Amino acid sequence: MDWLYLLEISLAGIGSGGLYALTGLSFVMIYKATKVVNLAIGEMLMLGAYLMFGMASNLGWPVWMAIVAAIIGSGLGGAIVERLAIRPMLGESPISVFMVTVGLSSVMIGLVELIWTADQQRLPEFMPSDPVMLGEAFIPPKLFYGFLVAAALILIALAVFRFWRGGVALRATASDQAAAYSVGINVPRVFSLAWIAAAMIAAIAGIVVGSIGGLSSSMGVFGLSVLVVVIVGGLDSVLGALVAGLGIGLLEALAGGYLGGEYKLLATFSTLILVLMVRPYGLFGTHEIERL
């Protein structure tokens, strides 16, 4: 048994698991506030990364400015999407709202291919590239810093949920919408803020994912693994997204490292099926969730 190899693979798995968890958090925020199963989550990631690419490479802005602008731009996009595409649909059947997000994802892919073509692109380098060693084990630097970013953001988000009054409003709205109105919470505003925050988080995740693996109009497939993560964790559970994100990242890395890359998705989806058989509403999800 090569312990160092196992350790390196596990660390890489946890690294990408952090990004799953972060993206899962974005998904869960939207689900909690508006009960929308957002299939466009992968494409929201993609759009954030391309926005940064556009401003850094096409417009020649400094990298940090491009990142900030991409995050703000994505937040704005989230607000617009919520107001124009989602809010008019609330109250319709979950399937129709779900289909709207499917449509949204095609629109975003089309937009990206129109502006940037379907070719692979590379984001400008912005992370330190010195090798990161944890004892004997080597960790790819981008994965390491990406994980730090994800962990920091997740901690901030958890603190906000718990201690900021807006976090209480979000959880109250998630728990009982009519009751949230009845205590004076501006529920539509909660919807809007949840989409804005989720889009901004997705953009950050997208920029990290893009800087690791490059950009292409198909990078939204990352969203597939994230969907598995949130279904396994429970659609409305932040804790579930975190645990399942790390777990599935680790699992994919181990399957890829020992069995070969083609086993990654097999392992992921076998886990999904297994979890759904034992706990249909996910590991940490609420029971009465509508299943699609």
Next chain:
Amino acid sequence: MSKPLVLDLNNIEVIYNNAVQVLRGLSLQVPRGEIVALLGSNGAGKSTTLKAISKLLALENGELTGGSIRFNDRDTAGLAPHELVRAGLFHVMEGRRVFEDLTVEENLVAATYALNGRGNAKPNFDLVYEYFPRLFERRRGLAGYLSGGEQQMLAIGRALIARPTLILLDEPSLGLAPLLVENIFSIIARINAEQGVSMLLVEQNASVALAVAHTGYIMESGKVVIDGPAEKLAADKDVREFYLGMGHGGEMKSFRDIKHYKRRKRWLS
């Protein structure tokens, strides 16, 4: 009519799902500082009346199709539910509706949104804990783990945080043991007297409601059939028989069964 009105419902009509008419020209007034009881049998439309007032009706695909609702001399048409709450009208919904996966304290924090836009109004958590010491003991626990009575206290506590001028209370006695019902109602009466809050109180338990109320209305299938001062209603033979369960063997009967209630109404009010 000497006292100014906090709430004035004039001939309101409500239809659900564009199809079912539930309120058929209901009128009702709440004078400032009073408790008004709204009584009636299951399905009479009591909760619907409260939801029409607080605008939560829209969330259930219900619509106000006729009549007018004035709160503090202002027509409420065009106001969103949260705007009404912030203007001082608080609806404690049927079934308590606490946020179960939030702590007791967070439930109260959620209610501080009712104070938005009221300048320097500060939430008074101590006031809630004075009326309900039990909530103070349980403040860090999840609201979902509270007993039914404690949840009702929390639901009323949220209203206290909001410093309303009018509270709509929907069946606070629902599912509570008699001793607890008395306890809750004595606190309701105290809140009314000490905080000067007007209340519109919906109840199945007519005797306890009329005991704390100043005025009472009794409704049947979407309209008021009888109204008057609470003591008069409580003393009235028909009301006693059909709503207070003091007739034959305590059985509740419908007012529709008596033909002459319209005539009786006249001398009662």
